[in-house]
Amino acid sequence: MAQIKDVARQAGVSVASVSRVMAGHTGVSEATRQRVLDAVQALDYRPDLAARRLRSRRTDTIGLIVSDIRNPFFTEISRAVEDMAYQHRMRVILCNADEDPEKEALYLDLMRDENVSGVILSPTLPTLARFRASDYPFPVVLVDRCDRETAADAVVLDNVDSAYRLTAHLIERGHRRIVFIYGVTSATGRQRHEGYITAMATHGLETLAKGVPATVDAARTAATELVSGRPLPDALVASNGIILLGLTEALQEARLRFPQQIALAGFDNLPWTRLVEPGITVISQPTYDLGQAAIELLLQRIAHSAQSVRRVVMRGELIERGSSAKRGG
Amino acid sequence: MAQIKDVARQAGVSVASVSRVMAGHTGVSEATRQRVLDAVQALDYRPDLAARRLRSRRTDTIGLIVSDIRNPFFTEISRAVEDMAYQHRMRVILCNADEDPEKEALYLDLMRDENVSGVILSPTLPTLARFRASDYPFPVVLVDRCDRETAADAVVLDNVDSAYRLTAHLIERGHRRIVFIYGVTSATGRQRHEGYITAMATHGLETLAKGVPATVDAARTAATELVSGRPLPDALVASNGIILLGLTEALQEARLRFPQQIALAGFDNLPWTRLVEPGITVISQPTYDLGQAAIELLLQRIAHSAQSVRRVVMRGELIERGSSAKRGG
DNA sequence: AATTATTTTGTAAACGATTACAAATATGCC
DNA sequence: GGCATATTTGTAATCGTTTACAAAATAATT
CATH class of the missing domain: 3.40.50.2300 (Response regulator)
Known part of the structure; x- marks a missing residue:
């Protein structure tokens, strides 16, 4: 493995010049620059990253x-x-x-x-x-x-705003008993919950939210319980894609069709959300x-x-x- | 930032001993070992990885x-x-x-x-x-x-075998015109194709395969074309999850229900495959x-x-x- | 106790680059 | 051409470890 000194020797310059060329530094003549580059090529020289990082104190x-x-x-x-x-x-x-x-x-x-x-x-x-x-x-x-x-x-x-808009959208579609199932382990869940609360309050509706660990299983379990009670909620809303998956599974297991029996919406425009008929309304994140x-x-x-x-x-x-x-x- | 020599000084030993203790080497007395460990703790010493990697020529x-x-x-x-x-x-x-x-x-x-x-x-x-x-x-x-x-x-x-079993399963269920859509960019696509060929040949059936780039879009396009011809295939089989997604989208867009109008199967047990009614038969990979x-x-x-x-x-x-x-x- | 074998320790030389600093060379100006 | 200035180059120190080697200390053997 060629080292910097080999390159220097081959090019007939000092190691400092080689280093300067490699670093793309200014202050090196075009002539030496070219000779170094040729030598680098000829020897297939590749700087040792460990050495460079040790000396320069940067790791990139x-x-x-x-x-x-x-x-x-x-x-x-x-x-x-x-x-x-x-x-x-x-x-x-x-x-x-x-x-x-x-x-x-x-x-x-x-x-x-x-x-x-x-x-x-x-x-x-x-x-x-x-x-x-x-x-x-x-x-x-x-x-x-x-x-x-x-x-x-x-x-x-814009978590709060997006959740607000999503909730408002459901309200506008005539849903009232909207349950928000959100992940309690993350800040996003809480913020989206906040947007939901605001939207519901603004429209004079009672808030019905449930915090869960952000796993498919936890969401499914929670949703199963929710939809086994009466009256059935008008809509379920998930604070992220993982939870949305859990809700969708729960509805399917409970043989509840959406939106006929219960509406559904959530965050994250995952590929499958447009696959399950008739498609799930979501907030798409960039x-x-x-x-x-x-x-x-x-x-x-x-x-x-x-x-x-x-x-x-x-x-x-x-x-x-x-x-x-x-x-x- | 404490260095190895600081630790050595603090522990009253040489840098070599410190290094040995840090490396978990044998051949260092329990007494010095303990003193080094104490010093390390006291100074919150963390070895410099760049230096270690340079000298030891190992990066882990x-x-x-x-x-x-x-x-x-x-x-x-x-x-x-x-x-x-x-x-x-x-x-x-x-x-x-x-x-x-x-x-x-x-x-x-x-x-x-x-x-x-x-x-x-x-x-x-x-x-x-x-x-x-x-x-x-x-x-x-x-x-x-x-x-x-x-x-x-x-x-x-076991790509060939899995594809064989999947194909055989479809044949067993009475399907005959089985089209295999597979990714041509990967070895797995080819091997699974091979298993498909073998299964079809073994059962005296004509092979109908189509290679596509391994993207959702390419698969969807290919499938759309396939299902627009007549007679309709009995079944579509995807060589991986990405392609399976494309096929599923195509069937949905063409308003073809499975398995009533056309059967569907593929590789990769992705979460959504059990979500789209009535669930998609797949080979699950560990x-x-x-x-x-x-x-x-x-x-x-x-x-x-x-x-x-x-x-x-x-x-x-x-x-x-x-x-x-x-x-x- | 003397000798040998073994374990533990320390000194100093790497590892392969970057970069102060000084020296050398080139350039500009009168 | 001579001087000041700007640019380019080289020398050598340095980054913070590991590790070969030798020396010292300890244990084992006779």
């Missing part, structure tokens, strides 16, 4: 800690982050915290050890509650989950964009550590399908 | 190059790999090649630069065709995709196990580079649902 690596990689939402975020990162010649270390605050803490520690340039994090509620950007030696951009108080760069959906914005924000922060704290809020899009239609209609 | 990092992170199959693989890796105190660098051989090559190069301990790869067809383990300075374990000729550690499904087996194989290979080449084949499980039922029944 970013950590991505997602709360649940199985959730297609985060998959898409990861994809965006990864795409952009490699375009900026940065590496990505992916960590899946599985909605477990301990794992999250562990991974954040690991990021410190790795001396990453920055981290993109979708925190669980406990972590978010005590989150202080200054606790970490690297910049952190929150994605998807953030609350009013948190002073950190973040990229999020997932790829969210991820892209997150890493762009992070790169900016890395470049200008002193810039003011930013929050990017993206609008969710209501996609109306059959599941939310008027009962009588 | 593995590269995971998946062909399409949006495919839930690979998501689950990633999850397994990541879980196991961190349990073995190894890092994971995730790369998404997006079914693009060039990106794949680029990432494999990057793995070389990173000096990874090993790589888990699900190669595209071109990459697989010219794959020679000896071309890489690190061990590689193939996952999901591998062919007869390739001399490399691999973990795969995804998490596949990932787990892959990294275990890799770790073994890293530990014993000379061990003989291994192939782990896992059995797919036929999950029978309504979509494959007898037409008349």
